[in-house]
Amino acid sequence: MSRFVKPALWMFGALAAGGLAFWLLLALDIPYKSTAAPETTPVTTSATTSALPEPVEQAAWVTGVRPGPDDHSAVLEVQVPNCAEAPHARVTEADNRIDAVVSYRAEQDLRCPQTPVDVPIKTTAPIGNRPVVVNGSEAWPVAAGRQQCYLVVGCNPPADHCDRAWIAQVESLAEAEHPGTTRACDQSWLIHDLQRHSGQAPNRVAYRWASYGWASFASAQGGGCAEILAAEPKFPTSLCEKLAPPG
Template sequence: MPRFVKPVLWTIGVLAAGGLAFWLLLALNIPYQSTAAPETTPGTTSATTPVPPPVPPPAPPAERTAWIADVRPGPDDHSAVLHVTLPTCAEGAHTQVTETGTRIDAGVLFRVRPDPDCQEFPADFPIRTAAPIGKRMVVVNSTESWGLRSGGWKKCDWAVNCDPPPDHCDPAWIGQLEFSAEAEFPGTTRACDQNWLIHDLQRHSGQRPTRVAYRWAGNGWSSVGGATGGGCAEILSTEPKFPTALCKDLAPPG
């Protein structure tokens, strides 16, 4: 057999086998599926849904300050008791104390929980200081001063503090009466003894001074009359007991 006949026969056999295999696929109805690239929509990309940030817990209610009605003795010289009024819906009530060598600031703080029927009730809160209280002022309600003196705790005057000066003509007592008179500027004391006082008040800028006569009332000066002129006539018309030695030589206010 010539040499070129064998390759030709081999090729024909391979083609015949392939055709037979294709015919069998058609005869058996075997589904044919091609592998195709997944469909994509032009112009779109996959996106990850953002995770929302965690929600912070609600802030606690702001603290409030209880009104202190009284300061009472404690069991020793380092302690006192604050008598306050609290709402029944108060929670977390506690004392706050700061102290220096001359004063002690004390208070009672609390928070309020929602309650449609919140009433008020009295309560006592003991406080304790690092050093003995002694004669230091205890300041409550921001501006009220209390002092421990013989006989117990007493509420002190803002002008003369807890130890009033024995001299009734002291500037501290004069400052007290000027504050009560709502004077904007310091006035001028014209005459003073321990029981009687003449003081020219300067209530407002640009106005003439107002002359006022006072009598000592035990815890401060109490006005008994006024005058627009000099001398004693106007003062004696409202207070005949006023000593003329204090007013007879006075010129009119101005």
């Protein structure tokens, strides 16, 4: 029987030694190395579509102004792209005029067909004979219905496009501090040297006639026609070929 007792005692001793060693580890608080979980890299997904550009504020093209339902209102007739947000107007009043800024919001790169839209405005005082000046350039007398007026030449502009009144409107819109010098003019084309500020050299500007008056299309620092013809080849050379530089 002793041959069975010795192995049993040996096994018991081995278990006791193992338990003692485990107790010592706990008592001594010896750190042990654990197997760390593998690091993972977060997966990011890129956007499949780029963000659309923000709409920008743009001036509306006004084609007419008519009276509203009462003497404190008018309706601005405008053309805007049919993909734009609804146009809106900001109104300020003076004793002799009403200013309306009409604009809409749309993305710059979009090309959409124009569509007519009515934009009503309200005033604090009765409109009376005060013209409605739209977007700082065109004036419309609401009391006169669809007749168009202008900032400087008024509601009965001269038929001669080279009249001093039309030139004065050019200088007013350019915010010139001094009268300029007209170098050439016919009923369709104008060359005018603007004197915007004291001490500055005159600035030569070429204009073409438009529905609202003279519209600038080029400026020139030198004499002759080269700079003007580069912007508008149809400009008649007889009006500019002999001109000296502005000064």
